[in-house]
Amino acid sequence: MAEEKFDVIIVGGGITGCVAAYLLAQAEMEVLVVERAEEAGQKAVTGGRMYGHAMEKIFPGFGEEAPVERKIVRERISFLAEETATTLEYDDEEMRKPEKASYSILRGNLDPWLTEKAEEAGAMFIHGIRVDKVLTDDKGKAIGVLAGEEEMYADCVLLADGVNSLLAQQLGLKKELEPKQVAVGVKEVIQFSEEEINKRFGVKDGEGLAWLFAGDVTNGAVGGGFLYTDKDCVSIGIVETIEEIGYGGVAPRDMVERLKNHPSVRDYLTGGELVEYSAHLVTEGGYDMIPQLYGDGVIVAGDAAALVMNLGFTIRGMDLCAESARLAAETIIAAKEKGDYSKASLSLYEKKLNDSFIVKDMKHYRKMPAFIDNHRIFEQYPGMMEEIMKGLWLVDGEEKEKFFKTAMGAVKKVGIFKLFGDVRKAMGAL
Amino acid sequence: MAMTIEDKLGHNRFNVDSSYAHIHVKDTCDDQKLVERVIMACPAKLYSQREDVKDVWNAAPAASSHTDVLLSPGTTPWAVWV
Ligand SMILES: Cc1cc2nc3c(=O)[nH]c(=O)nc-3n(C[C@H](O)[C@H](O)[C@H](O)COP(=O)(O)OP(=O)(O)OC[C@H]3O[C@@H](n4cnc5c(N)ncnc54)[C@H](O)[C@@H]3O)c2cc1C
Numbered sequence: 361m362a363e364e365k366f367d368v369i370i371v372g373g374g375i376t377g378c379v380a381a382y383l384l385a386q387a388e389m390e391v392l393v394v395e396r397a398e399e400a401g402q403k404a405v406t407g408g409r410m411y412g413h414a415m416e417k418i419f420p421g422f423g424e425e426a427p428v429e430r431k432i433v434r435e436r437i438s439f440l441a442e443e444t445a446t447t448l449e450y451d452d453e454e455m456r457k458p459e460k461a462s463y464s465i466l467r468g469n470l471d472p473w474l475t476e477k478a479e480e481a482g483a484m485f486i487h488g489i490r491v492d493k494v495l496t497d498d499k500g501k502a503i504g505v506l507a508g509e510e511e512m513y514a515d516c517v518l519l520a521d522g523v524n525s526l527l528a529q530q531l532g533l534k535k536e537l538e539p540k541q542v543a544v545g546v547k548e549v550i551q552f553s554e555e556e557i558n559k560r561f562g563v564k565d566g567e568g569l570a571w572l573f574a575g576d577v578t579n580g581a582v583g584g585g586f587l588y589t590d591k592d593c594v595s596i597g598i599v600e601t602i603e604e605i606g607y608g609g610v611a612p613r614d615m616v617e618r619l620k621n622h623p624s625v626r627d628y629l630t631g632g633e634l635v636e637y638s639a640h641l642v643t644e645g646g647y648d649m650i651p652q653l654y655g656d657g658v659i660v661a662g663d664a665a666a667l668v669m670n671l672g673f674t675i676r677g678m679d680l681c682a683e684s685a686r687l688a689a690e691t692i693i694a695a696k697e698k699g700d701y702s703k704a705s706l707s708l709y710e711k712k713l714n715d716s717f718i719v720k721d722m723k724h725y726r727k728m729p730a731f732i733d734n735h736r737i738f739e740q741y742p743g744m745m746e747e748i749m750k751g752l753w754l755v756d757g758e759e760k761e762k763f764f765k766t767a768m769g770a771v772k773k774v775g776i777f778k779l780f781g782d783v784r785k786a787m788g789a790l
Numbered sequence: 791m792a793m794t795i796e797d798k799l800g801h802n803r804f805n806v807d808s809s810y811a812h813i814h815v816k817d818t819c820d821d822q823k824l825v826e827r828v829i830m831a832c833p834a835k836l837y838s839q840r841e842d843v844k845d846v847w848n849a850a851p852a853a854s855s856h857t858d859v860l861l862s863p864g865t866t867p868w869a870v871w872v
Pocket residue numbers: 371372373374375376377394395396397401403404405406407408409410411489490491492520521522523544545546547597598599640641642661662663664667668675676677678679681
C-alpha cells in the first residue's frame with residue numbers, strides 16, 4: 361500500500377511543535393504532529409512564566425485569548441538561610457504593557473489550546489505514539505519517522521521532542537547530555553481559590569507574582585526554587601543541576617518540601633491542596649550547548665535545540681522555543697517554495713536564529729552557566745546577607761556593634777577577594 | 791504533615807503506558823556511589839536497593855524526568871524507556 365506522504369512531520373506536540381504546526385498549516389502545508397502523550401500537555405512541565413512577546417507575534421492578542429493564568433506584575437528573589445530570607449522585590453507598571461508582559465502558565469491548559477489552534481489551521485495530530493527513529497534514505501536525508509511498526513513519510517522532519525532529544529542524538533546532530541548541562545526540576549501545583557491567591561500574595565485579579573529562591577532550598581547545591589502564582593493555584597518547585605545530586609545531602613524531591621516549609625514561604629501555602637506533582641529535565645548549558653540545528657531534511661527546534669537561558673534571576677525557554685518554531689516554519693516554507701529540503705537549503709534556519717533575539721541573547725549571557733556553577737552563591741552568600749541584615753534590623757536592647765564592623769565580619773567569613781572576584785564574574789556574565 | 795512521594799504520585803498527571811515499561815533492570819551495579827545517587831535523584835523515588843544484591847528496580851508510575859539516564863550515561867546498570 362502506498363504510504364501517505366506529508367510535507368512535514370513534527371515530532372513532539374509541546375509549545376515548539378504546536379507553534380510550528382500552526383504556522384506551517386496556515387501556509388497550507390500538509391503537517392503531521394506525533395506526540396507520545398495521550399493528551400496535549402500531559403507530558404509537559406514548566407515552571408512557569410512565559411514572556412509573551414514571541415507568542416504575540418504569532419497569535420496577536422495572545423495575552424487576552426490564550427488560557428494564561430496571571431500577568432506577572434511583581435518580581436521577587438530571595439536568598440534563603442535556614443530561618444531568614446533576604447529578598448529583593450520589583451514592581452513595574454511596564455510589566456502590564458502587552459509587548460513587555462509575561463504570564464504564569466500551566467501546560468495542562470496551554471498545550472491543548474495550542475493544539476486546537478494548530479488543528480483549526482489544518483495540522484493533523486496523533487497522540488499516544490512515540491517516535492522511535494527518524495527514517496533516512498541511503499544518502500542520510502531524513503524521509504520520515506518510525507513509530508513502533510509504523511513508518512510515516514515526509515519531505516522534512518522537525519524535531520521538537522524536548523530537552524532529551526534522543527532523535528537528534530541518533531542522527532548525530534546532538535551529543536549525549538552531560539550532567540553539568542542539565543538540571544532536574546520537581547514541581548507541585550497547590551490549589552486555593554482565586555480570591556485566596558489575591559489575598560495571600562497581595563495581587564489583583566489576573567495579576568501575579570514570580571518568586572525565585574537560592575540558598576537553603578538546595579542546601580548549598582547549585583540550583584534554586586521557584587514559585588509562580590496561577591489563577592487559583594500556585595506552582596512551586598526546585599531545580600538542581602544533575603551533577604550536584606548528592607551535594608548537600610538533600611534529594612531533589614525533598615527540596616520541594618524544604619522550600620514549602622521555609623518560614624518565608626510556608627504561611628503562603630497553608631491549607632492548599634496538592635493537585636499535581638511532576639518532574640522534568642531543564643537545559644542549563646546556555647549558548648555553548650546549542651547543537652547542530654539542521655541536516656538533510658531535518659531541523660531541530662525549541663528545547664531539543666537547547667534554546668533555554670537559565671539566568672538565575674529568571675528562566676527563559678518558552679519564548680525562545682516559540683520563536684525558534686516560527687523561524688523553523690519560515691525556513692521550511694521557503695524550502696517548499698524552492699522544492700529543496702537539502703541541508704544547504706535548511707541552513708537558512710541557522711541564519712535566521714543568528715539574526716534573532718534568541719542567539720543574540722544567548723551569546724550575551726554565554727558566561728552565565730559558568731558563573732552560576734559556584735557553591736558560594738548557594739552556600740555562603742545567603743548566610744552573609746543574613747548576618748548583615750541582622751546587624752541592620754535586629755534590636756534587643758543590648759549595645760549594638762557598629763554596623764560596618766558587623767558587615768565586614770560577615771564579608772570576611774566568605775573572603776573579601778573571593779567576593780570581589782565573584783562580583784567581577786557576575787558583571788562579566790551579565 | 792508532609793505528604794509521602796507515593797501520595798504525591800497519585801497527583802502525577804503523566805500517564806505511564808504499561809506497554810512501555812519505564813525502567814528495565816538489565817544487570818547489577820557495582821558502583822555503590824552511583825546507586826546511591828540514582829536512589830536520591832529519582833523524583834518519583836522509584837529506585838531502592840535490595841539488601842542481598844546491588845540492584846535497583848522500579849515501580850510505575852514515574853514522573854518521566856529522565857534524571858537517571860543522565861546520571862549513568864553509557865554504563866547504566868538499567869535501561870530506561872523515555
Ligand atoms: C521545572 C522547569 C521550570 C521551567 N521554568 C520555565 C519558566 O519559568 N519560563 C520559561 O520560559 N521556561 C521554563 N522552562 C523551560 C520550558 O519549559 C521549556 O523551554 C519548554 O517547555 C520547551 O518546549 P518544547 O515544546 O521545546 O519541549 P517540551 O515542552 O518538552 O515538548 C516536547 C514534547 O515532545 C514529546 N516527545 C518527546 N519525545 C518524543 C518522541 N520520541 N515521540 C513523540 N513525542 C515525543 C514530549 O512528550 C513533549 O510533549 C522550565 C522547564 C522546567 C522543566
